[in-house]
Amino acid sequence: MATEKLAKSEIEECLKGVSGWSVEDGKLHKQFQFESFVEAFGFMTSLALIAEKMNHHPEWFNVYNRVTIDLMTHDIGGISDLDFQLAKEADKLGG
Amino acid sequence: MATEKLAKSEIEECLKGVSGWSVEDGKLHKQFQFESFVEAFGFMTSLALIAEKMNHHPEWFNVYNRVTIDLMTHDIGGISDLDFQLAKEADKLGG
Amino acid sequence: MATEKLAKSEIEECLKGVSGWSVEDGKLHKQFQFESFVEAFGFMTSLALIAEKMNHHPEWFNVYNRVTIDLMTHDIGGISDLDFQLAKEADKLGG
Amino acid sequence: MATEKLAKSEIEECLKGVSGWSVEDGKLHKQFQFESFVEAFGFMTSLALIAEKMNHHPEWFNVYNRVTIDLMTHDIGGISDLDFQLAKEADKLGG
Numbered sequence: 065m066a067t068e069k070l071a072k073s074e075i076e077e078c079l080k081g082v083s084g085w086s087v088e089d090g091k092l093h094k095q096f097q098f099e100s101f102v103e104a105f106g107f108m109t110s111l112a113l114i115a116e117k118m119n120h121h122p123e124w125f126n127v128y129n130r131v132t133i134d135l136m137t138h139d140i141g142g143i144s145d146l147d148f149q150l151a152k153e154a155d156k157l158g159g
Numbered sequence: 160m161a162t163e164k165l166a167k168s169e170i171e172e173c174l175k176g177v178s179g180w181s182v183e184d185g186k187l188h189k190q191f192q193f194e195s196f197v198e199a200f201g202f203m204t205s206l207a208l209i210a211e212k213m214n215h216h217p218e219w220f221n222v223y224n225r226v227t228i229d230l231m232t233h234d235i236g237g238i239s240d241l242d243f244q245l246a247k248e249a250d251k252l253g254g
Numbered sequence: 255m256a257t258e259k260l261a262k263s264e265i266e267e268c269l270k271g272v273s274g275w276s277v278e279d280g281k282l283h284k285q286f287q288f289e290s291f292v293e294a295f296g297f298m299t300s301l302a303l304i305a306e307k308m309n310h311h312p313e314w315f316n317v318y319n320r321v322t323i324d325l326m327t328h329d330i331g332g333i334s335d336l337d338f339q340l341a342k343e344a345d346k347l348g349g
Numbered sequence: 350m351a352t353e354k355l356a357k358s359e360i361e362e363c364l365k366g367v368s369g370w371s372v373e374d375g376k377l378h379k380q381f382q383f384e385s386f387v388e389a390f391g392f393m394t395s396l397a398l399i400a401e402k403m404n405h406h407p408e409w410f411n412v413y414n415r416v417t418i419d420l421m422t423h424d425i426g427g428i429s430d431l432d433f434q435l436a437k438e439a440d441k442l443g444g
Contacts, residue, residue, distance in 0.1 A: 101216055102398045105207045106442070109299065110391030112200045113306045121196055127218040157391070197303045201347070204394065205296030211398045252296070291406055295397045302390045311386055317408040 069142035078148045083155050091123070092135040092147045096158045104129045107158045114153045120146045122154075131158070164237035173243045178250050186218070186229040187242045191253045193224045202226065202253045209248045215241045217249075226253070259332035268338045273345050281313070282325040282337045286348045294319050297348045304343045310336045312344075321348070354427035363433045368440050376408070377420040377432045381443045389414050392443045399438045405431045407439075416443070 070078065079085060085094045098104040108124070108131060115121045123134040133154060135147040165173065174180060180189045193199040203219070203226060210216045218229040228249060230242035260268065269275060275284045288294040298314070298321060305311045313324040323344060325337040355363065364370060370379045383389040393409070393416060400406045408419040418439060420432040 101207075101211055102395045102442075105204075105211075105398060106391045106395030109200075109204065109394040110387045112196075113303055113387045113390060116196055116200075116303045117307045117309075119307075121223045123220070123222040125218070125220045128216045157387075197300045198347075200303060201296045201300030204299040205292045208292045208295060208398055208401045212402045212404075214402075252292075291397075291401055295394075295401075299390075299394065302386075306386055306390075311413045313410070313412040315408070315410045318406045 067137055067140060067144045067146055069137070069140045070144060075143055078145075082148065082151045085151050087143070088134070090136060090142065092143055092151055094133055094151070094154070096131045096133070096154070098129045098131070098158070101128050104131050107131065110157050111150075111154055114157075115150060118146065118150060120150055122150065162232055162235060162239045162241055164232070164235045165239055170238055173240075177243065177246045180246050182238070183229070185237065186231040187238055187246055188229050189227075189246070189249070191226045191228070191249070193226070193253070196223050199224050199226050205252050206245075206249055210245060213241065213245060215245055217245065257327055257330060257334040257336055259327070259330045260334055265333055268335075272338065272341045275341050277333070278324070280326060280332065282333055282341055284323055284341070284344070286321045286323070286344070288319045288321070288348070291318050294321050297321065300347050301340075301344055305340060308336065308340060310340055312340065352422055352425060352429040352431055354422070354425045355429055360428055363430075367433065367436045370436050372428070373419070375421060375427065377428055377436055379418055379436070379439070381416045381418070381439070383414045383416070383443070386413050389416050392416060395442050396435075396439055399442075400435060403431065403435060405435055407435065 075087060085092055087093065096107065098107060104126060108126065111122070125132040135150055136142065137144040137146055170182060180187055182188065191202065193202060199221060203221065220227040230245055231237065232239040232241055265277060275282055277283065286297065288297060294316060298316065301312070315322040325340055326332065327334040327336055360372060370377050372378065381392065383392060389411060393411065396407070410417040420435055421427065422429040422431055
């Protein structure tokens with residue numbers, strides 16, 4: 065079964081299960097802040113391992129101790145359950 | 160001696176010593192493309208090690224096999240020799 | 255179908271398809287050498303991404319620019335096709 | 350001033366300031382255990398950034414969720430203050 069695009073109401077529901085994420089420009093968005101670049105990049109490496117395993121990769125931006133993540137499922141042009149799965153993994157790793 | 164902001168003419172001169180970099184929004188800019196996320200993130204990790212050692216960190220964005228880097232020296236509000244040093248290291252690693 | 259332990263003759267055959275690997279203590283073994291720690295750890299990160307995706311992890315040792323890898327399939331107590339797959343990926347990344 | 354080899358009594362004293370480290374084969378030794386490879390390798394990446402910045406690199410071994418670290422200062426053939434500095438950084442990152 066293919067990954068399906070979530071409806072607006074489903075996204076609203078799923079947002080309750082994650083922490084600090086919002087929808088911006090049609091993508092699931094969050095900014096993480098760490099104590100240092102060392103911690104920020106350790107977080108990115110752990111999340112990179114998970115993303116590669118899921119074959120579902122983030123759009124992410126980093127400068128020093130900040131990591132900004134935008135998630136969407138490019139194949140379906142919207143937000144899917146995969147994005148919320150990756151968001152939850154990011155929350156587990158990065159607080 | 161503090162790092163100094165380069166003049167426009169100095170930047171033009173330095174751009175000749177690097178490959179594929181331009182100035183965008185006052186920052187030294189380049190997009191790298193790799194065969195896969197695996198190679199892109201390996202590149203990012205090597206460059207992260209160099210950046211932390213230089214204590215000079217990039218603004219960078221990644222999605223899948225693309226890495227976009229913007230360099231500036233925040234302390235002086237411009238482009239300095241440090242940015243060209245980091246650009247050269249990125250070129251060495253990422254072709 | 256489960257991963258199967260390769261017979262000695264099969265291992266000999268497979269060794270012809272990889273570069274610089276040998277069997278030591280019942281494990282597929284190779285030492286990689288890089289120009290610097292920066293390059294060695296970039297290699298390790300790329301290979302870590304592949305290993306996590308395969309759910310097949312190396313035993314590996316690093317000091318400075320050297321990375322020593324030992325591969326075996328713990329579930330079956332021997333060397334399997336998975337080990338040769340990972341060895342080939344390492345060769346592609348690390349020369 | 351060069352880094353100096355610590356005397357046995359100094360090492361005993363310094364060991365009180367770190368957690369879970371011992372001297373084995375003349376090296377400062379500790380095994381870290383994590384919940385997963387993902388966490389173990391995130392830890393390694395953060396510590397790699399610190400080690401490269403210090404220009405003082407560990408001998409380390411990883412398999413799955415375990416990371417074994419051995420520290421010594423090769424230039425002086427013994428354990429120095431640098432090793433205890435890196436040990437403390439590892440403790441901060443890896444608990």
